[in-house]
Amino acid sequence: MAKGNSYLPRKLHSLLGVIPLGLFIIEHALTNYSAYEGGREGFSDSIDFLNSVPLVFWLELFVIWLPILFHGVYGLYIAYQSNINTGRFSYGRNWAFALQRITGVITFIFVAWHFYETRFQITLGNVSHEELGQHMNGIVSDPLVLTAYIIGVIAATFHFSNGLWAFFVSWGITVGPRAQKVSSNICMVIFVILSALFLLSLFAFRGDEFATAAAAALSSVSIG
Amino acid sequence: MAQATTTAAPATAAGRKVKFIITRRERPDASPFTEEFEVPYRPNMNVISALMEIQRNPVKANGEKTAPVCWESNCLEEVCGACSMVINGKPRQACSALIDKLEQPIRLEPMATFPVVRDLVINRERMFNALKKVKAWIPIDGTYDLGPGPRMAESKRQWAYELSKCMTCGVCLEACPNVNDRNSFIGPASISQVRLFNAHPTGEMNKHERLEALMEEGGIEGCGNSQNCVRSCPKGIPLTTSIAAMNKDTTKQLFKQWLGM
Numbered sequence: 001m002a003k004g005n006s007y008l009p010r011k012l013h014s015l016l017g018v019i020p021l022g023l024f025i026i027e028h029a030l031t032n033y034s035a036y037e038g039g040r041e042g043f044s045d046s047i048d049f050l051n052s053v054p055l056v057f058w059l060e061l062f063v064i065w066l067p068i069l070f071h072g073v074y075g076l077y078i079a080y081q082s083n084i085n086t087g088r089f090s091y092g093r094n095w096a097f098a099l100q101r102i103t104g105v106i107t108f109i110f111v112a113w114h115f116y117e118t119r120f121q122i123t124l125g126n127v128s129h130e131e132l133g134q135h136m137n138g139i140v141s142d143p144l145v146l147t148a149y150i151i152g153v154i155a156a157t158f159h160f161s162n163g164l165w166a167f168f169v170s171w172g173i174t175v176g177p178r179a180q181k182v183s184s185n186i187c188m189v190i191f192v193i194l195s196a197l198f199l200l201s202l203f204a205f206r207g208d209e210f211a212t213a214a215a216a217a218l219s220s221v222s223i224g
Numbered sequence: 225m226a227q228a229t230t231t232a233a234p235a236t237a238a239g240r241k242v243k244f245i246i247t248r249r250e251r252p253d254a255s256p257f258t259e260e261f262e263v264p265y266r267p268n269m270n271v272i273s274a275l276m277e278i279q280r281n282p283v284k285a286n287g288e289k290t291a292p293v294c295w296e297s298n299c300l301e302e303v304c305g306a307c308s309m310v311i312n313g314k315p316r317q318a319c320s321a322l323i324d325k326l327e328q329p330i331r332l333e334p335m336a337t338f339p340v341v342r343d344l345v346i347n348r349e350r351m352f353n354a355l356k357k358v359k360a361w362i363p364i365d366g367t368y369d370l371g372p373g374p375r376m377a378e379s380k381r382q383w384a385y386e387l388s389k390c391m392t393c394g395v396c397l398e399a400c401p402n403v404n405d406r407n408s409f410i411g412p413a414s415i416s417q418v419r420l421f422n423a424h425p426t427g428e429m430n431k432h433e434r435l436e437a438l439m440e441e442g443g444i445e446g447c448g449n450s451q452n453c454v455r456s457c458p459k460g461i462p463l464t465t466s467i468a469a470m471n472k473d474t475t476k477q478l479f480k481q482w483l484g485m
Protein backbone atom coordinates (compact mmCIF):
# COMPACT_ATOMS: atom_id res chain seq x y z
CA MET A 1 0.00 0.00 0.00
CA ALA A 2 1.34 3.38 -0.97
CA LYS A 3 2.43 5.54 1.93
CA GLY A 4 1.85 9.24 1.89
CA ASN A 5 -1.34 10.91 0.83
CA SER A 6 -3.39 9.58 -2.04
CA TYR A 7 -5.89 12.46 -1.90
CA LEU A 8 -4.19 14.94 -4.23
CA PRO A 9 -3.02 12.45 -6.88
CA ARG A 10 -6.49 10.94 -6.89
CA LYS A 11 -8.09 14.36 -7.33
CA LEU A 12 -5.66 15.13 -10.14
CA HIS A 13 -6.51 11.81 -11.78
CA SER A 14 -10.19 12.70 -11.65
CA LEU A 15 -9.68 16.21 -12.99
CA LEU A 16 -7.43 15.11 -15.86
CA GLY A 17 -10.05 12.57 -16.95
CA VAL A 18 -12.37 15.44 -17.89
CA ILE A 19 -9.99 18.37 -18.39
CA PRO A 20 -8.19 17.93 -20.71
CA LEU A 21 -8.76 14.28 -21.68
CA GLY A 22 -12.54 14.51 -21.91
CA LEU A 23 -12.28 17.63 -24.02
CA PHE A 24 -9.73 15.88 -26.21
CA ILE A 25 -11.92 12.84 -26.82
CA ILE A 26 -14.76 15.16 -27.90
CA GLU A 27 -12.42 17.08 -30.20
CA HIS A 28 -11.11 13.78 -31.59
CA ALA A 29 -14.62 12.50 -32.24
CA LEU A 30 -15.54 15.69 -34.10
CA THR A 31 -12.36 15.72 -36.20
CA ASN A 32 -12.89 12.14 -37.28
CA TYR A 33 -16.56 12.77 -37.90
CA SER A 34 -15.50 15.31 -40.52
CA ALA A 35 -14.36 12.26 -42.51
CA TYR A 36 -17.96 11.06 -42.54
CA GLU A 37 -19.50 14.45 -43.12
CA GLY A 38 -16.98 16.09 -45.42
CA GLY A 39 -15.28 13.02 -46.81
CA ARG A 40 -11.63 13.19 -47.72
CA GLU A 41 -11.76 16.93 -48.20
CA GLY A 42 -13.43 17.55 -44.83
CA PHE A 43 -11.03 15.31 -42.96
CA SER A 44 -7.89 16.83 -44.42
CA ASP A 45 -9.23 20.33 -43.72
CA SER A 46 -9.65 19.34 -40.07
CA ILE A 47 -6.13 17.92 -39.96
CA ASP A 48 -4.73 21.05 -41.57
CA PHE A 49 -6.56 23.17 -39.03
CA LEU A 50 -5.15 21.19 -36.12
CA ASN A 51 -1.64 21.41 -37.50
CA SER A 52 -1.98 25.14 -37.95
CA VAL A 53 -2.54 25.57 -34.21
CA PRO A 54 0.54 27.32 -32.79
CA LEU A 55 2.82 25.30 -30.52
CA VAL A 56 0.93 22.17 -31.53
CA PHE A 57 3.71 19.91 -30.28
CA TRP A 58 3.68 21.39 -26.77
CA LEU A 59 -0.09 21.41 -26.70
CA GLU A 60 -0.15 17.72 -27.60
CA LEU A 61 2.44 17.00 -24.95
CA PHE A 62 0.83 18.87 -22.07
CA VAL A 63 -2.81 18.54 -23.03
CA ILE A 64 -2.82 14.97 -24.28
CA TRP A 65 0.25 12.78 -23.74
CA LEU A 66 1.32 13.66 -20.22
CA PRO A 67 -2.26 13.76 -18.85
CA ILE A 68 -3.13 10.44 -20.48
CA LEU A 69 0.07 8.89 -19.18
CA PHE A 70 -0.64 10.01 -15.62
CA HIS A 71 -4.36 9.21 -15.73
CA GLY A 72 -3.75 5.89 -17.48
CA VAL A 73 -0.95 4.59 -15.27
CA TYR A 74 -2.59 5.77 -12.06
CA GLY A 75 -5.90 4.42 -13.38
CA LEU A 76 -4.37 0.96 -13.80
CA TYR A 77 -3.28 1.18 -10.16
CA ILE A 78 -6.81 2.22 -9.08
CA ALA A 79 -8.24 -0.70 -11.05
CA TYR A 80 -5.78 -3.05 -9.35
CA GLN A 81 -6.97 -1.77 -5.96
CA SER A 82 -10.61 -2.68 -6.66
CA ASN A 83 -12.48 -5.92 -6.27
CA ILE A 84 -15.14 -6.83 -8.77
CA ASN A 85 -18.15 -8.13 -6.85
CA THR A 86 -20.94 -7.93 -9.43
CA GLY A 87 -21.60 -11.62 -8.78
CA ARG A 88 -22.84 -10.86 -5.27
CA PHE A 89 -24.17 -7.36 -5.95
CA SER A 90 -25.54 -7.25 -9.48
CA TYR A 91 -26.81 -3.67 -9.29
CA GLY A 92 -26.56 -1.33 -12.27
CA ARG A 93 -24.16 1.09 -10.62
CA ASN A 94 -21.92 -1.73 -9.44
CA TRP A 95 -21.75 -2.98 -13.02
CA ALA A 96 -20.84 0.53 -14.12
CA PHE A 97 -18.10 0.54 -11.45
CA ALA A 98 -16.72 -2.74 -12.80
CA LEU A 99 -17.02 -1.60 -16.43
CA GLN A 100 -15.26 1.70 -15.60
CA ARG A 101 -12.23 -0.36 -14.61
CA ILE A 102 -12.48 -2.91 -17.41
CA THR A 103 -12.93 -0.22 -20.09
CA GLY A 104 -10.03 1.71 -18.53
CA VAL A 105 -7.73 -1.25 -19.11
CA ILE A 106 -9.07 -1.75 -22.67
CA THR A 107 -8.65 1.97 -23.36
CA PHE A 108 -5.07 1.82 -22.12
CA ILE A 109 -4.16 -0.97 -24.53
CA PHE A 110 -6.17 0.55 -27.37
CA VAL A 111 -4.68 4.03 -26.99
CA ALA A 112 -1.14 2.65 -26.88
CA TRP A 113 -1.72 0.60 -30.04
CA HIS A 114 -3.63 3.35 -31.86
CA PHE A 115 -0.91 5.87 -30.94
CA TYR A 116 1.76 3.53 -32.28
CA GLU A 117 -0.11 3.00 -35.54
CA THR A 118 -0.88 6.64 -36.23
CA ARG A 119 0.87 9.45 -34.37
CA PHE A 120 4.08 7.49 -33.85
CA GLN A 121 4.29 6.54 -37.54
CA ILE A 122 4.08 10.26 -38.34
CA THR A 123 6.94 10.96 -35.93
CA LEU A 124 8.97 8.22 -37.61
CA GLY A 125 8.24 9.82 -40.96
CA ASN A 126 6.52 6.72 -42.35
CA VAL A 127 3.24 8.56 -42.79
CA SER A 128 2.61 12.22 -43.50
CA HIS A 129 -0.32 14.24 -42.21
CA GLU A 130 -1.77 14.32 -45.72
CA GLU A 131 -1.68 10.54 -45.96
CA LEU A 132 -3.52 9.97 -42.66
CA GLY A 133 -6.86 9.37 -44.40
CA GLN A 134 -5.47 6.63 -46.66
CA HIS A 135 -3.51 5.28 -43.74
CA MET A 136 -6.69 4.88 -41.67
CA ASN A 137 -8.37 3.30 -44.67
CA GLY A 138 -5.59 0.74 -44.78
CA ILE A 139 -5.92 0.04 -41.07
CA VAL A 140 -9.69 -0.39 -40.80
CA SER A 141 -10.11 -2.32 -44.04
CA ASP A 142 -9.04 -5.45 -42.21
CA PRO A 143 -12.22 -6.76 -40.57
CA LEU A 144 -10.33 -8.03 -37.52
CA VAL A 145 -8.62 -4.71 -36.97
CA LEU A 146 -11.93 -2.96 -37.52
CA THR A 147 -13.50 -5.12 -34.82
CA ALA A 148 -10.68 -4.25 -32.44
CA TYR A 149 -11.17 -0.57 -33.24
CA ILE A 150 -14.90 -0.79 -32.61
CA ILE A 151 -14.29 -2.41 -29.21
CA GLY A 152 -11.58 0.11 -28.36
CA VAL A 153 -13.68 3.08 -29.38
CA ILE A 154 -16.79 1.95 -27.50
CA ALA A 155 -14.70 1.14 -24.41
CA ALA A 156 -13.12 4.60 -24.50
CA THR A 157 -16.40 6.45 -24.95
CA PHE A 158 -18.10 4.46 -22.20
CA HIS A 159 -15.11 5.08 -19.95
CA PHE A 160 -15.29 8.80 -20.56
CA SER A 161 -19.08 9.10 -20.28
CA ASN A 162 -19.43 7.03 -17.13
CA GLY A 163 -16.29 8.71 -15.80
CA LEU A 164 -17.93 12.08 -16.33
CA TRP A 165 -20.83 10.88 -14.18
CA ALA A 166 -18.36 9.81 -11.47
CA PHE A 167 -16.49 13.10 -11.81
CA PHE A 168 -19.65 15.04 -10.93
CA VAL A 169 -20.01 12.91 -7.81
CA SER A 170 -16.33 13.02 -6.86
CA TRP A 171 -16.31 16.81 -6.85
CA GLY A 172 -19.62 17.10 -5.04
CA ILE A 173 -21.50 18.60 -8.00
CA THR A 174 -24.26 15.97 -8.11
CA VAL A 175 -25.10 15.14 -4.49
CA GLY A 176 -28.60 13.69 -4.11
CA PRO A 177 -30.01 10.60 -5.83
CA ARG A 178 -32.17 12.64 -8.21
CA ALA A 179 -29.25 14.79 -9.40
CA GLN A 180 -27.19 11.63 -9.90
CA LYS A 181 -30.00 9.98 -11.86
CA VAL A 182 -30.40 12.99 -14.17
CA SER A 183 -26.65 13.21 -14.71
CA SER A 184 -26.52 9.48 -15.40
CA ASN A 185 -29.11 9.88 -18.17
CA ILE A 186 -27.22 12.82 -19.67
CA CYS A 187 -23.92 10.92 -19.55
CA MET A 188 -25.46 7.92 -21.29
CA VAL A 189 -26.72 10.22 -24.07
CA ILE A 190 -23.15 11.53 -24.38
CA PHE A 191 -21.97 7.92 -24.59
CA VAL A 192 -24.37 7.16 -27.45
CA ILE A 193 -23.52 10.34 -29.38
CA LEU A 194 -19.75 9.96 -29.01
CA SER A 195 -19.88 6.29 -29.97
CA ALA A 196 -21.98 7.12 -33.02
CA LEU A 197 -19.51 9.82 -34.11
CA PHE A 198 -16.55 7.45 -33.84
CA LEU A 199 -18.32 4.52 -35.48
CA LEU A 200 -19.53 6.62 -38.40
CA SER A 201 -16.02 7.90 -38.99
CA LEU A 202 -14.57 4.38 -38.78
CA PHE A 203 -16.95 3.25 -41.51
CA ALA A 204 -16.28 6.41 -43.50
CA PHE A 205 -12.55 5.60 -43.48
CA ARG A 206 -13.39 2.26 -45.06
CA GLY A 207 -14.95 4.06 -48.05
CA ASP A 208 -13.37 4.05 -51.55
CA GLU A 209 -12.73 7.74 -51.23
CA PHE A 210 -9.96 7.13 -48.69
CA ALA A 211 -8.56 4.13 -50.51
CA THR A 212 -5.83 5.10 -52.98
CA ALA A 213 -2.67 3.59 -54.35
CA ALA A 214 -0.97 4.47 -51.08
CA ALA A 215 -3.26 2.12 -49.23
CA ALA A 216 -2.30 -0.78 -51.43
CA ALA A 217 1.25 -0.49 -50.14
CA LEU A 218 -0.01 -1.47 -46.71
CA SER A 219 -0.59 -5.14 -46.16
CA SER A 220 -4.33 -5.08 -45.82
CA VAL A 221 -7.33 -6.81 -47.22
CA SER A 222 -9.52 -4.28 -48.90
CA ILE A 223 -13.11 -5.28 -49.08
CA GLY A 224 -15.83 -3.06 -50.47
CA MET B 225 -37.40 -30.49 2.75
CA ALA B 226 -38.76 -27.44 4.53
CA GLN B 227 -40.05 -24.75 2.23
CA ALA B 228 -39.92 -21.05 2.86
CA THR B 229 -43.56 -20.51 1.92
CA THR B 230 -45.59 -21.29 5.02
CA THR B 231 -45.59 -18.38 7.41
CA ALA B 232 -48.19 -19.56 9.91
CA ALA B 233 -46.80 -23.04 10.31
CA PRO B 234 -48.21 -24.93 13.32
CA ALA B 235 -45.89 -25.19 16.29
CA THR B 236 -46.16 -28.92 15.92
CA ALA B 237 -44.43 -28.90 12.54
CA ALA B 238 -42.56 -31.93 13.80
CA GLY B 239 -40.02 -33.37 11.45
CA ARG B 240 -39.55 -30.17 9.48
CA LYS B 241 -35.89 -29.27 9.32
CA VAL B 242 -34.04 -26.14 8.32
CA LYS B 243 -30.87 -26.84 6.38
CA PHE B 244 -27.72 -24.76 6.90
CA ILE B 245 -24.33 -24.69 5.21
CA ILE B 246 -21.94 -22.79 7.44
CA THR B 247 -18.44 -21.60 6.58
CA ARG B 248 -16.22 -22.18 9.61
CA ARG B 249 -12.68 -21.50 10.74
CA GLU B 250 -11.03 -22.79 13.88
CA ARG B 251 -8.58 -19.96 14.32
CA PRO B 252 -7.94 -16.60 12.62
CA ASP B 253 -5.17 -18.06 10.45
CA ALA B 254 -6.82 -21.45 9.83
CA SER B 255 -8.26 -22.25 6.42
CA PRO B 256 -12.04 -22.18 6.07
CA PHE B 257 -14.23 -25.26 5.59
CA THR B 258 -17.98 -25.79 5.45
CA GLU B 259 -20.27 -27.92 7.60
CA GLU B 260 -23.93 -28.78 7.05
CA PHE B 261 -26.56 -28.74 9.75
CA GLU B 262 -30.23 -29.57 9.97
CA VAL B 263 -32.08 -27.72 12.67
CA PRO B 264 -35.64 -28.54 13.81
CA TYR B 265 -38.02 -25.90 12.48
CA ARG B 266 -39.92 -23.66 14.87
CA PRO B 267 -42.30 -20.93 13.73
CA ASN B 268 -40.85 -17.41 13.52
CA MET B 269 -37.31 -18.59 14.09
CA ASN B 270 -34.39 -16.47 12.88
CA VAL B 271 -30.76 -17.24 12.08
CA ILE B 272 -29.67 -16.52 15.66
CA SER B 273 -32.21 -18.90 17.19
CA ALA B 274 -31.08 -21.56 14.71
CA LEU B 275 -27.45 -20.96 15.72
CA MET B 276 -28.51 -21.29 19.38
CA GLU B 277 -30.04 -24.63 18.51
CA ILE B 278 -26.75 -25.75 16.92
CA GLN B 279 -24.93 -24.55 20.03
CA ARG B 280 -27.26 -26.63 22.22
CA ASN B 281 -26.89 -29.71 20.05
CA PRO B 282 -23.70 -29.44 17.96
CA VAL B 283 -24.34 -32.35 15.60
CA LYS B 284 -23.87 -32.09 11.84
CA ALA B 285 -26.45 -33.17 9.27
CA ASN B 286 -24.60 -36.47 8.85
CA GLY B 287 -24.93 -37.22 12.58
CA GLU B 288 -21.30 -36.49 13.51
CA LYS B 289 -20.58 -34.38 16.55
CA THR B 290 -18.69 -31.12 16.00
CA ALA B 291 -17.62 -28.04 17.93
CA PRO B 292 -20.49 -25.56 18.41
CA VAL B 293 -20.54 -22.76 15.83
CA CYS B 294 -19.34 -19.41 17.21
CA TRP B 295 -21.09 -16.14 16.41
CA GLU B 296 -21.65 -12.77 18.01
CA SER B 297 -24.92 -11.14 18.91
CA ASN B 298 -26.19 -8.74 21.47
CA CYS B 299 -29.33 -6.65 21.06
CA LEU B 300 -31.30 -9.16 18.97
CA GLU B 301 -33.28 -6.28 17.48
CA GLU B 302 -31.00 -4.96 14.73
CA VAL B 303 -29.57 -2.00 16.60
CA CYS B 304 -26.14 -3.14 17.78
CA GLY B 305 -24.67 -4.52 14.56
CA ALA B 306 -22.77 -7.33 16.31
CA CYS B 307 -24.45 -10.21 14.48
CA SER B 308 -23.58 -9.12 10.92
CA MET B 309 -22.68 -12.00 8.62
CA VAL B 310 -23.09 -13.03 5.02
CA ILE B 311 -26.44 -14.83 4.69
CA ASN B 312 -27.19 -16.39 1.31
CA GLY B 313 -24.56 -14.19 -0.28
CA LYS B 314 -25.65 -10.87 1.18
CA PRO B 315 -24.19 -9.18 4.28
CA ARG B 316 -26.90 -8.49 6.87
CA GLN B 317 -27.88 -8.99 10.50
CA ALA B 318 -28.55 -12.55 11.59
CA CYS B 319 -31.04 -11.47 14.28
CA SER B 320 -33.40 -9.92 11.75
CA ALA B 321 -32.94 -12.68 9.16
CA LEU B 322 -36.16 -14.70 9.47
CA ILE B 323 -35.91 -18.33 8.42
CA ASP B 324 -39.33 -18.20 6.75
CA LYS B 325 -38.04 -15.57 4.36
CA LEU B 326 -34.79 -17.31 3.40
CA GLU B 327 -34.17 -19.73 0.60
CA GLN B 328 -32.77 -23.07 1.77
CA PRO B 329 -30.17 -24.39 2.28
CA ILE B 330 -29.24 -21.25 4.16
CA ARG B 331 -25.59 -20.36 3.65
CA LEU B 332 -23.85 -18.55 6.49
CA GLU B 333 -20.39 -17.05 6.03
CA PRO B 334 -18.37 -14.55 8.05
CA MET B 335 -17.94 -11.04 6.58
CA ALA B 336 -14.42 -11.89 5.50
CA THR B 337 -13.58 -8.31 4.52
CA PHE B 338 -12.81 -8.07 8.24
CA PRO B 339 -10.34 -10.30 10.06
CA VAL B 340 -12.17 -13.52 10.97
CA VAL B 341 -11.67 -14.50 14.62
CA ARG B 342 -13.47 -17.83 14.50
CA ASP B 343 -16.41 -19.26 12.53
CA LEU B 344 -18.81 -16.33 12.06
CA VAL B 345 -17.07 -14.00 14.51
CA ILE B 346 -15.22 -11.09 12.94
CA ASN B 347 -13.16 -8.19 14.28
CA ARG B 348 -14.65 -4.82 13.34
CA GLU B 349 -11.90 -2.81 15.04
CA ARG B 350 -11.03 -0.95 11.82
CA MET B 351 -14.46 0.68 11.91
CA PHE B 352 -13.92 2.02 15.42
CA ASN B 353 -10.45 3.21 14.43
CA ALA B 354 -12.05 4.98 11.47
CA LEU B 355 -14.49 6.77 13.80
CA LYS B 356 -11.53 7.87 15.93
CA LYS B 357 -9.64 9.01 12.87
CA VAL B 358 -12.45 11.25 11.64
CA LYS B 359 -13.20 12.46 15.20
CA ALA B 360 -16.79 11.27 15.11
CA TRP B 361 -17.76 12.99 18.33
CA ILE B 362 -18.56 16.46 19.60
CA PRO B 363 -15.84 17.94 21.80
CA ILE B 364 -17.48 19.70 24.73
CA ASP B 365 -14.92 19.13 27.46
CA GLY B 366 -13.01 22.15 28.70
CA THR B 367 -11.29 23.38 31.83
CA TYR B 368 -14.27 25.61 32.59
CA ASP B 369 -17.99 25.56 31.92
CA LEU B 370 -18.39 26.50 28.27
CA GLY B 371 -22.09 27.24 28.71
CA PRO B 372 -24.91 25.91 26.55
CA GLY B 373 -24.18 25.31 22.89
CA PRO B 374 -26.21 26.66 19.98
CA ARG B 375 -29.61 25.08 19.45
CA MET B 376 -30.38 22.72 16.63
CA ALA B 377 -33.57 23.22 14.65
CA GLU B 378 -36.04 20.38 15.20
CA SER B 379 -36.34 19.72 11.47
CA LYS B 380 -32.58 19.38 11.22
CA ARG B 381 -32.49 17.16 14.27
CA GLN B 382 -34.97 14.81 12.67
CA TRP B 383 -32.89 14.74 9.50
CA ALA B 384 -29.69 14.12 11.46
CA TYR B 385 -31.38 11.33 13.41
CA GLU B 386 -31.48 9.24 10.24
CA LEU B 387 -27.70 9.50 9.90
CA SER B 388 -27.23 8.74 13.59
CA LYS B 389 -28.87 5.32 13.18
CA CYS B 390 -25.56 3.82 12.02
CA MET B 391 -24.68 0.88 14.27
CA THR B 392 -21.15 0.36 12.89
CA CYS B 393 -22.30 -3.06 11.69
CA GLY B 394 -19.84 -3.22 8.79
CA VAL B 395 -22.31 -4.33 6.12
CA CYS B 396 -21.48 -1.34 3.91
CA LEU B 397 -17.76 -2.14 4.10
CA GLU B 398 -18.40 -5.77 3.24
CA ALA B 399 -20.44 -4.68 0.20
CA CYS B 400 -17.87 -2.14 -1.01
CA PRO B 401 -15.52 -3.40 -3.77
CA ASN B 402 -12.92 -0.84 -2.68
CA VAL B 403 -12.64 -2.10 0.89
CA ASN B 404 -10.04 -4.86 0.61
CA ASP B 405 -6.44 -5.52 1.55
CA ARG B 406 -5.02 -3.83 -1.56
CA ASN B 407 -6.86 -0.62 -0.73
CA SER B 408 -6.67 1.68 2.29
CA PHE B 409 -10.18 3.13 1.79
CA ILE B 410 -11.79 4.02 5.13
CA GLY B 411 -15.26 2.84 4.02
CA PRO B 412 -18.67 4.52 3.72
CA ALA B 413 -19.88 4.44 7.36
CA SER B 414 -17.39 6.90 8.86
CA ILE B 415 -17.73 9.31 5.91
CA SER B 416 -21.44 9.54 6.67
CA GLN B 417 -20.60 10.11 10.33
CA VAL B 418 -18.49 13.13 9.36
CA ARG B 419 -21.57 14.52 7.68
CA LEU B 420 -23.60 13.88 10.84
CA PHE B 421 -21.16 15.51 13.25
CA ASN B 422 -20.42 18.40 10.89
CA ALA B 423 -24.15 19.14 10.73
CA HIS B 424 -24.38 19.51 14.51
CA PRO B 425 -24.25 23.19 15.58
CA THR B 426 -21.45 22.50 18.10
CA GLY B 427 -19.77 19.79 16.04
CA GLU B 428 -19.62 22.24 13.15
CA MET B 429 -17.02 24.25 15.07
CA ASN B 430 -14.47 21.48 14.37
CA LYS B 431 -15.72 20.78 10.88
CA HIS B 432 -12.34 21.26 9.20
CA GLU B 433 -10.64 18.67 11.43
CA ARG B 434 -13.04 15.96 10.28
CA LEU B 435 -12.81 17.03 6.65
CA GLU B 436 -9.02 17.04 6.81
CA ALA B 437 -9.11 13.51 8.20
CA LEU B 438 -11.08 12.49 5.10
CA MET B 439 -8.43 14.13 2.92
CA GLU B 440 -5.66 11.87 4.19
CA GLU B 441 -4.37 8.57 2.79
CA GLY B 442 -7.25 6.13 2.40
CA GLY B 443 -9.83 8.84 2.93
CA ILE B 444 -12.85 9.84 0.89
CA GLU B 445 -11.07 9.60 -2.48
CA GLY B 446 -11.10 5.82 -2.08
CA CYS B 447 -14.79 5.81 -3.02
CA GLY B 448 -15.28 4.49 -6.55
CA ASN B 449 -19.06 5.02 -6.70
CA SER B 450 -20.20 1.42 -6.92
CA GLN B 451 -23.05 2.49 -4.61
CA ASN B 452 -23.39 -1.02 -3.16
CA CYS B 453 -23.27 0.52 0.32
CA VAL B 454 -26.51 2.44 0.03
CA ARG B 455 -28.25 -0.63 -1.37
CA SER B 456 -27.01 -2.75 1.54
CA CYS B 457 -27.30 -0.58 4.65
CA PRO B 458 -29.92 -2.15 6.96
CA LYS B 459 -30.66 1.27 8.45
CA GLY B 460 -31.40 2.87 5.11
CA ILE B 461 -28.73 5.51 5.64
CA PRO B 462 -28.27 7.62 2.47
CA LEU B 463 -24.57 6.75 2.31
CA THR B 464 -23.93 7.82 -1.28
CA THR B 465 -25.59 11.18 -0.67
CA SER B 466 -23.39 11.59 2.42
CA ILE B 467 -20.29 10.70 0.42
CA ALA B 468 -21.15 13.16 -2.38
CA ALA B 469 -21.93 15.87 0.22
CA MET B 470 -18.55 15.25 1.85
CA ASN B 471 -16.91 15.28 -1.59
CA LYS B 472 -18.34 18.75 -1.95
CA ASP B 473 -17.14 19.88 1.49
CA THR B 474 -13.65 18.40 1.10
CA THR B 475 -13.37 20.07 -2.32
CA LYS B 476 -14.26 23.41 -0.69
CA GLN B 477 -11.76 22.68 2.09
CA LEU B 478 -9.07 21.98 -0.53
CA PHE B 479 -9.61 25.37 -2.17
CA LYS B 480 -9.66 27.09 1.23
CA GLN B 481 -6.31 25.50 2.05
CA TRP B 482 -4.81 26.57 -1.27
CA LEU B 483 -6.04 30.11 -0.92
CA GLY B 484 -4.80 30.15 2.69
CA MET B 485 -8.23 30.99 4.03
Ligand code: HEM
Pocket residue numbers: 013014015016017018021022025068071072073074075076078079100101104105107108109111156159160162163164166167168170447448449
Ligand atom coordinates in the same frame (compact mmCIF):
# COMPACT_ATOMS: atom_id res chain seq x y z
C1 HEM C 1 -5.42 5.24 -20.77
C2 HEM C 1 -5.99 4.38 -20.01
C3 HEM C 1 -6.97 4.73 -18.92
C4 HEM C 1 -7.10 4.03 -17.76
C5 HEM C 1 -6.32 2.80 -17.36
C6 HEM C 1 -8.11 4.68 -16.98
C7 HEM C 1 -8.54 4.24 -15.74
C8 HEM C 1 -9.49 4.84 -14.98
C9 HEM C 1 -10.06 4.31 -13.78
C10 HEM C 1 -9.68 3.01 -13.12
C11 HEM C 1 -10.99 5.19 -13.34
C12 HEM C 1 -11.86 5.00 -12.13
C13 HEM C 1 -11.57 5.90 -10.99
C14 HEM C 1 -12.64 5.80 -9.95
O1 HEM C 1 -13.82 5.75 -10.30
O2 HEM C 1 -12.31 5.76 -8.76
C15 HEM C 1 -11.02 6.26 -14.28
C16 HEM C 1 -11.84 7.35 -14.16
C17 HEM C 1 -12.03 8.26 -15.15
N1 HEM C 1 -11.42 8.26 -16.39
FE1 HEM C 1 -10.00 7.03 -17.02
N2 HEM C 1 -8.59 5.75 -17.66
C18 HEM C 1 -7.93 5.81 -18.88
C19 HEM C 1 -8.15 6.72 -19.89
C20 HEM C 1 -9.09 7.72 -19.85
C21 HEM C 1 -9.34 8.64 -20.93
C22 HEM C 1 -8.66 8.64 -22.28
C23 HEM C 1 -10.31 9.48 -20.48
C24 HEM C 1 -10.96 10.63 -21.17
C25 HEM C 1 -11.39 10.59 -22.36
C26 HEM C 1 -10.67 9.09 -19.14
C27 HEM C 1 -11.62 9.70 -18.37
C28 HEM C 1 -11.93 9.35 -17.09
C29 HEM C 1 -12.86 10.06 -16.25
C30 HEM C 1 -13.64 11.31 -16.61
C31 HEM C 1 -12.90 9.39 -15.03
C32 HEM C 1 -13.75 9.72 -13.80
C33 HEM C 1 -12.96 10.48 -12.78
C34 HEM C 1 -13.62 10.43 -11.43
O3 HEM C 1 -13.94 9.34 -10.94
O4 HEM C 1 -13.80 11.49 -10.82
N3 HEM C 1 -9.89 8.01 -18.79
N4 HEM C 1 -10.09 6.04 -15.27
Ligand code: SF4
Pocket residue numbers: 305389390391392393394395396397412413416456457458459460461463
Ligand atom coordinates in the same frame (compact mmCIF):
# COMPACT_ATOMS: atom_id res chain seq x y z
S1 SF4 D 1 -23.82 2.86 7.46
FE1 SF4 D 1 -25.39 1.21 7.55
S2 SF4 D 1 -24.31 -0.59 6.71
FE2 SF4 D 1 -22.72 0.91 7.20
S3 SF4 D 1 -22.06 0.39 9.27
FE3 SF4 D 1 -23.68 1.94 9.51
S4 SF4 D 1 -25.59 0.78 9.73
FE4 SF4 D 1 -24.06 -0.66 8.95
Ligand code: FES
Pocket residue numbers: 296297298299300301302303304305306307308317318319320
Ligand atom coordinates in the same frame (compact mmCIF):
# COMPACT_ATOMS: atom_id res chain seq x y z
S1 FES E 1 -27.78 -8.78 17.63
FE1 FES E 1 -27.70 -6.61 17.52
S2 FES E 1 -28.01 -6.28 15.41
FE2 FES E 1 -28.29 -8.41 15.58
